[in-house]
Amino acid sequence: MNPVNYLYLAALLFTIGAAGVLIRRNAIVVFMCVELMLNACNLAFVTFSRMHGNLDGQIIAFFTMVVAAAEVVVGLAIIVSVFRSRHSASVDDASLMKL
Amino acid sequence: MTALAAAASQTSTGEAVQFWLLGIVAVIGALSTVLMKKAVHSALSLAGTMIILAVFYLANGAYFLGIVQIVVYTGAIMMLFLFVVMLVGVTAADSLKETLKGQRWLAAGCGLGFGALLVAGIGNASLNTFNGLGTANAEHGGNVEGLASLIFTKYVFAFEITGALLITATVGAMVLTHRERTERAKSQREMSEERVRGKQLPPLPAPGVYARHNAVDIPGLLPDGTPSELTVMQTLRNRGQIRDVSNESLEQLKALEQRSEERLGRDNEEEEVAK
């Protein structure tokens, strides 16, 4: 098998994640889909690392994970505070772009 | 050397089998993340997909990342998700009905086009030579050592900045969820007075029907058999998540009686037949 298949899988997962972001209204699920997209990217990076025979791709994936962790922390905090004031986690309810 | 290159450009049969099996599962997991009605199911599906990705990382020679994926991502981040899901309401199911006009079609169109483009891009790229990570991993005595030497030399600046980012994110999360106290904190004396002068002097009655249920969302029954809302905590009351079981025992009794009656009746019939 050609390792390029990993890339195809990453593209597929990324697209599914993106579609999820666009379709779902629950902010938490939207976030999960974002995580899915990030993970798909990581898979691609790891595969690239293997293709090129150096570790830089893995380093990037590592940094992506750290950034994703930071993003999740802030994002979930936002979701919680929005939920507190609106009693809803729907992204559509916040269409006025303010709390 | 040529043998090594050839080995690198093709994966082993075992890996191929693993890829096709787990890859399908990963896609299914991703799809269910998007399509499940309940957020908790989505989270669980995503966790599964992530674990499979961790396996793929390992298969690609990224041992450190594979472990980190499981420990940090699946273990910590996804649990954080689940925690928030619980906080927001685990049972609240989303309606999947689209409210924005044309959003679903646009999303589908964009998604398909985007996927096609990505696939076309990957297909276009001439990715036929594979070097494999053997040399790179062996250079510093292993994958983790190799990563470490890169992080602390070439990428040390980015690493430091990432550290700053994490600290900022932590502080940001605290600031966002912090609620300023708008009134004076009650003293112990006021709290005790409030408690004594309130309507409910003794402790609130406990929830649950001891004979059959002890869950917190089941109201206790008053002597006349009607449920008492006081016994359920206020959060669940507000959410309307009270399970009324006041009639359940009666129904169960009725069903039991019916079953025993049926059984007895059959036995009677059998006896009659036997006679």
Added chain:
Amino acid sequence: MENLIALLVAAPLLGAAVLLCGGRRLDRAGHWLGTLLAAASFVIGVVLFLDMLGKGAEDRTLHQKLFSWIPVEGFQADVAFQLDQLSMTFVLLITGVGTLIHIYSIGYMAHDERRRRFFGYLNLFLAAMLILVIADNYLLLYVGWEGVGLASYLLIGFWQHKPSAATAAKKAFLVNRVGDMGLSIAIMLMFTTFGTFAFGPVLEATGQTSEGKLTAIGLMLLLAACGKSAQVPLQSWLGDAMEGPTPVSALIHAATMVTAGVYLIVRSGAIFNAAPDAQLVVVVVGAVTLLFGAIVGCAKDDIKKALAGSTMSQIGYMILAAGLGPIGYVFAIMHLVTHGFFKAGLFLGAGSVMHGMNDEVDMRKFGGLRKYMPVTFITFGLGYLAIIGFPGLSGFFSKDKIIEAAFAKGGTEGWILGAVTLLGAAITAFYMTRVMLLTFFGEKRWQPDAEGHEPHPHESPKSMTIPMIVLAFGSVFAGGFFSIGDRFLNWLEPVTGHSHGHAPVSATTVTAATMVVLVIGVAIAWAMYGRKPVPVVAPRGSLLTRAARRDLLQDDFNHVVLVRGGEHLTRSLVYVDHTLVDGVVNGTAASMGGLSGRLRKLQNGYARSYAVSMFGGTAVLIAATLLMRAV
């Protein structure tokens, strides 16, 4: 001597400044101060004149540069004066007649509480007019030109409490603006053509300049002259200008300011000499105005308006003469000077009559006044004889010369012009005789005025009669003094140049013909107004008479063509502005608004919609990248 030139202007200018800024404490002495300064200016003029007479013809021209006005690289304008024989003639006429009229005004305006202001304006006019005639460049001349326009406006509207006076002042100002525009365009053309404004360089350079440019400059100068000198087609303001006090009519609208156009054309003679087409237009304008003014003068019952028509006609003579080129320049100026005397005298006489008749101006309500105002009758009569060209008096010499010069133009042109001038002379004789008969002869026809005051005709005070007498002397003797021995010709020739032309008829024949038409004109007037009593209410009259009473429909023409036309133009411009310009602007605004309204729907606040656009955009970018790579 040169230094005196500036004093010439400074004296009346000082008077104007003091009188206009001095306030009421000068009310009692103001008119004496104004008159004194005008007289001082006249004395300076006489001193300069005597000095000039003492020199040879070649070095009579004096220059005085006061300061550099606009010292810019490539654009030099100085405040500098040039006093030559032509300017000298004007200086003497302006200051002389001006002083006389100042004296006259002391009596005439005695009962006006704003007399001080009136003298301030008169002094201002003198200063501006002097600047006009002694400027050594066109730009400074323009300053004087505008200055006399301003003074004229102020004096016509001096009794601004009368709406008719205020309107007349505005009309004079507006019509003059048209002419002034011509002068400013002419000056601009001069600057682009010659690079300078000074008379000397401009007039010397005419030989090296294309005829087309000179024609353009000449026509613009003619437009200016038409405005200031009330020539067709800018003649309409002069009749209304008679709303001003009579001394003003005498000084500004008869003797001096209205002749500024003649001065301008004679001064720019070199330009016109080199541009025959422009010259032809000048002649035509002069000829038309000559007849036009004369016809208007025949029909007017208002004594001042009749005289105004006469002024127009006489200036037509001058312009015609000036348009004849070197044949006519000297005679134009000569007629100008003699006209200054007798027309000022006539106006002062008219003023004197009005003074005695409770400011009545309708000649049909005069009659038989010769017994009541003998001095006025005699001086007015001498002026009358002078203007109709009675042999031996001023008008006879100067007008005769113009008629001769018109014939001397040669060819068909000469005959036509000669015939026109002769016809003009006949009409002049007619309408002046009419004025004379209606005013001083026949039975008395005066009536009580609106308040029931019976007029008591009486002779005017000395301050008014003395100037009239002096002017009458001028009317009688000036022409003869100038003509005998060709004094005036020799005096002016170094400046204007002169040629005799080729007269197809002898001077004697012309004089005889003039006498004949003169007698015919007087006889017709006598037949119409002398033999039988004159009705107090004007008869309906023929079509021509009625048209002439309305100034030959000039105001109607202006109203229909200019005012209506202007209104229509404005209306259509407003329409274009509203529909086209505003349409474009409002349309742009509306389309932007509509577009924004539609675009706003994209801005719905739903994060997911935004995400779709981002996602779509990313897809497009990737597609573009791939396409670029493929290409």
